Amino acid sequence: MADPIRLIVGLGNPGAQYADTRHNAGAWYVDALARSQGVSLSEEKKYFGLTGHFTSGGDTVRLLIPTTYMNRSGQATAALANFFRIPITQILVAHDELDLPPGVVRLKKGGGHGGHNGLRDMISKHGNQRDFVRLRIGISHPGSADLVTPHVLGKPAPADRERIERAIDEALRYTGEIVRGEIDQAMNQLNGFRAT
Template sequence: MSSHPTQSIRLIVGLGNPGADYAATRHNAGFWWVDRLAERYGGSFRSESKFHGQVCRIQVDGRECWLLKPGTFMNRSGQSVSSLAKYYKIGLDEILVAHDELDLSPGVVRLKFGGGHAGHNGLRDIISAMGGRDFWRLRIGIDHPGNAREVVNYVLGRPSRQDGEAIERALDGAERVLPELLQGRFQLAMNAMHSG
């Protein structure tokens, strides 16, 4: 029996930086995914100042889920996440944060519960604002530039066409398991995604 919590996911946060300059950058892979979910399930994002970001509500197989794109820039993401979670009384283990992951190749996407922030400013701020790390993460592989000093320029750059296509395919796979995620069937979702 797996030790993962079986709560269903009620809030999906896509991490990214607001504004057209950042839209196509690797660091915005989390935004890309929630944009796709909104489109697929007929929702649209609207700005909500009390949540410091853009919010969308979707229904999937009769289950309601909030999608959030913080409008605060990456290193202040926690302000947005905590204000929405508090308002709708959403628990830490009912939150899934989609973010770019340097330690995975483009085309790879992994589901993970808990853990540290591995230097990711968005995750770091959410852990701090929420007072805990026990939330789900959708880690979207973007690869590592090979040199720690190059990371900032790399994540704020655009993927090559080949990498971009690989990331899109991975996001497709993650999109397909959304019904499982919203039902708390994480093992099933992982098996489907990780074998893809």
């Protein structure tokens, strides 16, 4: 058993112009989770994001979508985690993943930032601690490093968006296990899923 999860963060960029872009896949997951729990997310300026919470097994689980830009995501996560004294091992970060195709979602414990600016800032703002859990939501790689920025800031084709949504739905099915700290069990289930 791993630590239970007390903070779930969905990475993205703020503003209507970015809402439907691939880089906001992590925020899509937290939005979907909030809806499934009947939670309304509201802006909390002191946490630099949209927040809400629900209870699981008598414990409070906080949700956060930073309203900073992606490369300052750690400002929001650190502010909320520090205030509520949530250790890094009890944080789940959902984010877009270039190295996975749309329709695939993977759970991972710890690791580096892999060039992801949101993860890079989060690791930096949390004292270079890396032991948070990641929900990696596939968006595919455009094939060339030069194309990454327009790719992540672009909108997926409708078929790809549908696959991403199905992968998020699958992740929601196992979020209860993740929150309880049953990471390995959830990983075994999720890591074999692929929306076709």
